[in-house]
Amino acid sequence: MTRQVVEIREEVLTYDPADQxxxxxxxxxxxxxxxxxxxxxxxxxxxxxxxxxxxxxxRCGGYQSFSALWFELWTKSATRKPWVERGSSAxxxxxxxxxxxxxxxMGANVEKFAKSPDLVIWKDAPRRLSFLSIKQKxxxxxxxxxxxxxxxxAHLGADARIIRFCELGDFRDPRKWRIVCPSLPVNAGFxxxxxxxxxx
Numbered sequence: 001m002t003r004q005v006v007e008i009r010e011e012v013l014t015y016d017p018a019d020q021x022x023x024x025x026x027x028x029x030x031x032x033x034x035x036x037x038x039x040x041x042x043x044x045x046x047x048x049x050x051x052x053x054x055x056x057x058x059r060c061g062g063y064q065s066f067s068a069l070w071f072e073l074w075t076k077s078a079t080r081k082p083w084v085e086r087g088s089s090a091x092x093x094x095x096x097x098x099x100x101x102x103x104x105x106m107g108a109n110v111e112k113f114a115k116s117p118d119l120v121i122w123k124d125a126p127r128r129l130s131f132l133s134i135k136q137k138x139x140x141x142x143x144x145x146x147x148x149x150x151x152x153x154a155h156l157g158a159d160a161r162i163i164r165f166c167e168l169g170d171f172r173d174p175r176k177w178r179i180v181c182p183s184l185p186v187n188a189g190f191x192x193x194x195x196x197x198x199x200x
Contacts, residue, residue: 004154004181007198008146010162010174015053017167023049030056032065050165051118051134063121063130066091094122095129102156107185114147114186117160130159137166143190146179154181 023030023046030052055065091099106114117131131152133145141162149160166172180194 003183006150006153006179006181007176008149008160008179009176010164012164012166012172012174013057014166014168014171020046020049054119054132054134054163058121063123064090065119065121105184110186113189114151115144117148133162135162135164137172143195146195147182147190150179150181155184
């Protein structure tokens with residue numbers, strides 16, 4: 001069977017380090033109100049700051065959002081509907097059947113070879129479903145993370161991209177890669193040759 005080749009792009013966003021220090025100090029203004037009592041935010045993680053900065057950015061653009069730490073798409077149970085949780089009913093309404101079908105097609109071994117993206121965002125008009133992997137400026141994207149993004153783009157037909165965060169004044173140009181996507185069900189890992197950076 002011919003394996004699909006997809007292109008994964010970066011989008012570069014910036015943040016103010018002073019805002020991150022406020023977050024670490026306990027200021028959670030970035031967290032959507034419906035999630036502020038979630039145990040996830042009891043700890044002032046710097047990585048959660050970047051995730052919530054991305055959420056804030058896209059919600060300002062009319063998107064709804066959901067974190068993969070609530071939305072366990074890569075759960076071992078193919079029959080469970082993991083997005084039916086507090087704050088996730090809108091996602092189920094938006095794309096529940098297609099996500100359920102996609103999860104079943106991925107197979108029971110997907111967790112070994114492909115990592116769930118960090119965020120899923122969506123909006124109705126125009127209809128758009130996007131999966132995001134959140135990275136700091138020089139943070140490496142693992143083969144399993146590339147595999148997860150490639151899977152949702154090739155087999156779910158959703159947008160998939162890497163969000164690269166840089167501090168204000170330290171911008172870098174976005175990159176893109178061509179990925180040879182795993183076939184479904186997923187029963188093998190990525191070879192290093194399956195991910196190729198595209199030179200501009």
